[in-house]
Amino acid sequence: MIRILYFSTARTSVSHSDVDDIVTHAVENNARMGITGALAYNGRNFCQLLEGDEGKVRALIETISKDDRHSGFKVIDERAVEARHYADWSLKRVSELDFSEIINAMQA
Ligand SMILES: Cc1cc2nc3c(=O)[nH]c(=O)nc-3n(C[C@H](O)[C@H](O)[C@H](O)COP(=O)(O)O)c2cc1C
Secondary structure, eight states: OEEEEEEEEEOTTOOHHHHHHHHHHHHHHHHHHTOEEEEEEOSSEEEEEEEEOHHHHHHHHHHHHTOTTEEEEEEEEEEEOSSOSSTTOSSEEEOTTOHHHHHHHHHO
16 A cells, blocks of 8 residues: 655635535545545645555545645655554544644654
């Protein structure tokens, strides 16, 4: 499996309720693809970790990177993993002040 962490900058028109919609849709999609992870949004930036089958995670990352609700998409880190950190979450919505939870999870 692979685990990937990226940062991006939300388009200024994006609201917290838009992010709620993204998460609702992603929770279903990710569960269907066997992808787990977490997303934090601080009102300006996104920080997201995704993990699962390498081909599926890379395909989703490619889709997300082209989404015009954000820009400045930048993969910060990626690595092969044996076990999932967010095994119980198809997409956990992390507190907006806690990017560090996701950054630390990258190393777990
Ligand atoms: C910051 C951000 C994070 C996203 N995360 C996910 C995700 O984890 N899973 C997902 O399916 N879509 C995610 N999306 C949405 C995708 O870019 C895309 O709109 C969606 O996968 C299309 O789903 P569909 O094929 O069901 O229409 C995210 C979008 C943004 C802007």
